[in-house]
Amino acid sequence: MSTPIFIRNASQLVTLQGSSNAPLVKGAMSELGIIENGSIWIENGVIQAVGKDSELVEKYKGRLNEADVVDACGKLVTPGLVDPHTHIVFAGSRENEFNMRLQGATYMEIMNSGGGIHATTRATKAATHEELFNESYERLNKFLLHGVTTVEAKSGYGMEWETELKQLEVAKELNEKHVIDLVPTFMGAHAIPKEFKECPDKFVDLLINEMIPKVAELGLAEFNDVFCEHGVFTPEQSKRILEAGKRYGLIPKIHADEIEPYEGAELAAKVGAISADHLLKASEKGMKAMAENGVVGVLLPGTAYFLMAESANGRKMIDLGVPVALSTDCNPGSSPTVSLPFIMSLGCLKMGMTPAEVITAATINAAHAINRGKEIGSLEVGKKADITIFNVPNYMKLQYSYGVNHTETVVKNGQVVVRGGHLFEELSLSNH
Numbered sequence: 465m466s467t468p469i470f471i472r473n474a475s476q477l478v479t480l481q482g483s484s485n486a487p488l489v490k491g492a493m494s495e496l497g498i499i500e501n502g503s504i505w506i507e508n509g510v511i512q513a514v515g516k517d518s519e520l521v522e523k524y525k526g527r528l529n530e531a532d533v534v535d536a537c538g539k540l541v542t543p544g545l546v547d548p549h550t551h552i553v554f555a556g557s558r559e560n561e562f563n564m565r566l567q568g569a570t571y572m573e574i575m576n577s578g579g580g581i582h583a584t585t586r587a588t589k590a591a592t593h594e595e596l597f598n599e600s601y602e603r604l605n606k607f608l609l610h611g612v613t614t615v616e617a618k619s620g621y622g623m624e625w626e627t628e629l630k631q632l633e634v635a636k637e638l639n640e641k642h643v644i645d646l647v648p649t650f651m652g653a654h655a656i657p658k659e660f661k662e663c664p665d666k667f668v669d670l671l672i673n674e675m676i677p678k679v680a681e682l683g684l685a686e687f688n689d690v691f692c693e694h695g696v697f698t699p700e701q702s703k704r705i706l707e708a709g710k711r712y713g714l715i716p717k718i719h720a721d722e723i724e725p726y727e728g729a730e731l732a733a734k735v736g737a738i739s740a741d742h743l744l745k746a747s748e749k750g751m752k753a754m755a756e757n758g759v760v761g762v763l764l765p766g767t768a769y770f771l772m773a774e775s776a777n778g779r780k781m782i783d784l785g786v787p788v789a790l791s792t793d794c795n796p797g798s799s800p801t802v803s804l805p806f807i808m809s810l811g812c813l814k815m816g817m818t819p820a821e822v823i824t825a826a827t828i829n830a831a832h833a834i835n836r837g838k839e840i841g842s843l844e845v846g847k848k849a850d851i852t853i854f855n856v857p858n859y860m861k862l863q864y865s866y867g868v869n870h871t872e873t874v875v876k877n878g879q880v881v882v883r884g885g886h887l888f889e890e891l892s893l894s895n896h
């Protein structure tokens with residue numbers, strides 16, 4: 465039996481109650497289920513009660529002295545943030561390409577001349593398992609310090625079996641050893657390796673006939689993702705790859721319409737993807753198809769910001785009924801950040817979303833984008849006790865006061881892991 469935690473008296477407790485079965489759409493994205501002077505009782509890693517402070521004091525009056533009390537007076541309490549799209553397991557860094565882009569080179573030009581994803585692939589190939597683990601572990605600590613408690617993680621910096629396997633094994637070990645939950649995605653279809661440039665279909669065959677079956681057999685991923693983009697994988701190739709994954713129980717995800725319109729959103733609806741991500745250039749037809757099929761639109765305004773491109777039209781997607789989620793896209797090329805709260809501010813300022821909508825997008829809708837809506841993403845009895853306390857008095861101020869890390873306390877699996885904005889010593893890498 466663990467010591468109960470009693471979080472008390474939040475000025476606003478964002479519960480998002482009633483959202484576990486399906487992602488929120490349209491007006492429901494603004495229904496945060498706020499309780500003023502709200503409190504939560506946590507025991508054994510699970511939320512036991514949520515309500516007004518006075519109600520919980522009455523309910524637990526005989527046990528108050530057993531609990532570790534966390535004072536949230538004047539603060540905002542939300543579900544732990546969920547990041548549904550990252551490439552967190554990588555080695556190296558690409559600030560040289562950042563400098564090149566600032567002088568006019570484009571992201572795709574850099575990639576087509578052997579840099580970009582290929583540069584990170586070389587670095588990831590060269591890194592040992594331990595080096596990759598250590599680098600990624602530090603990134604996870606930074607995520608935690610920004611209030612994030614669950615992170616999706618893609619492979620895709622190998623594009624040959626050995627390195628893809630290494631990335632997925634590192635993700636597995638991180639999930640076991642770091643307090644953050646990692647949800648793994650296979651993304652062997654991240655770029656066409658140089659040796660397959662003249663015969664990309666052969667690489668597609670390799671993915672379908674060898675890598676996907678092995679990943680599934682080893683149970684190393686839940687999702688299968690593909691970069692469907694002009695000059696990378698065509699919609700036909702992407703469809704073959706995603707359908708093959710489905711046969712092995714891997715749920716489709718897709719990097720869609722990021723740089724050019726390519727009917728990626730339409731494809732996501734057609735193959736029954738759980739999410740379509742990026743969508744900067746998605747067509748209205750594609751958005752409508754996503755809405756009809758309940759495909760979550762995972763929007764990454766940090767990537768648009770960093771690539772100096774126009775953001776996806778989040779406002780229009782929400783109005784058309786697409787369930788929208790937000791993510792950092794954390795990766796060394798197009799979005800080297802771990803700050804999901806900054807992405808939430810960009811959601812407001814660059815995509816016309818309201819502060820309430822971005823909270824939903826970074827919690828319960830993000831959880832649904834990685835098939836975790838029943839376990840996390842809202843503060844309800846029986847759900848995992850993943851909770852973030854921000855040092856702001858209300859949810860609007862979180863996005864308004866942008867670029868500042870307001871995270872004060874993080875509870876993960878019912879354990880306090882960040883207090884006063886600092887990580888608990890036991891989580892430092894030297895202890896693992």
Ligand code: NIG
Pocket residue numbers: 551580581584691719722767793795796797798799
């Ligand atoms: O989501 N677009 C493709 N993949 C990543 C970028 C990866 C990289 O540049 O290293 C993305 O933006």
Ligand code: FE
Pocket residue numbers: 549550551719793795
């Ligand atoms: Fe990505």
